[in-house]
Amino acid sequence: MSLHAPEFFAELCLPFPDSTVVGNTYYATPVAGAPLRLRIDFSRTIHADTYGGLRLAVVHPDRGEIDAVALDFVDHGTFHRRDEARNTLVNSKHYGTFATYRRPGKPPWEGAVTTGLRDAIEHYAAVWFPGVWDESAPPRTQGRTAHRTPAPAVARSGGRAR
Template identity: 80%
Template sequence: MSLQAPEFFAELCLPFHDSTVVGNTYYATPVPGAPLRLRITFTGTIYADTYGGLRLAVVHADQGEIDAVALSFKDHGTFHRRDEAHNTSASAQQRGTFDKYHRPGRPPWEGAVTTGLRDAIEQYTAVWFPGAWAASGPRRATGPTAHKTPAPPVTRSGGRAR
């Protein structure tokens, strides 16, 4: 079964126009004409066909891979809501992961919230491709906040109102 990688990377809303997905790997040239490329792949776990994050690599056109970082889904809260909704225990093997098996018509990474991953990718690419993120496209619109605005404090005075 397919991981539906093109849809997953589209969900991340990465701003690089010169990019493509081949198989389960995303490739981009964040700075047009530069020798550095960005490669993003899914990282496996010790369990077959189960994925626990993304591996970002900076690849030089002539020298090969020069840097890499692993971003776990668990550390970036990608499946936190899904795991909480399903009461997945903190020690369960499937917490913060997805596997290739899924409901028909739905992606295997259903329930993913990619904001944390996207922010981490933005931070990483800012080091290797300064200015490329801003030059490639506008920052995504922020959604409504989940924080409640605190009520103003109640003031009580010892005197009577006149």
């Protein structure tokens, strides 16, 4: 069954204009004209047709894979809400993963919160492609933000607290 990879990578909102999804793999050229490429695959678990994260790799056309890192869904809270709502046991094969079987009309990764993954991809890309994320990233929408208000000064007395 299809992983609906193009939709998954679209949900990540990666800022690389020169990118494409082939099969279940995302490819990007973060720096135009540079030889280094970014490849992102789904990483499998020991269970058939079950995925537990993403594998990012920096690839050179002549030298092959130069560096790689695995980003587990569990470590980035991708399915925390879904698993908590479903009371999925932490030690089960379903915790923090998704399988290719799914409910009709829904992607297999339904319930994913991709913010943590996106942030991790941003940090990784900043190492190999410095400044590119900042240049090409779409501006994050400005919502209401909490302003820090200084705490009131605590009056101290010379007496002992009771």
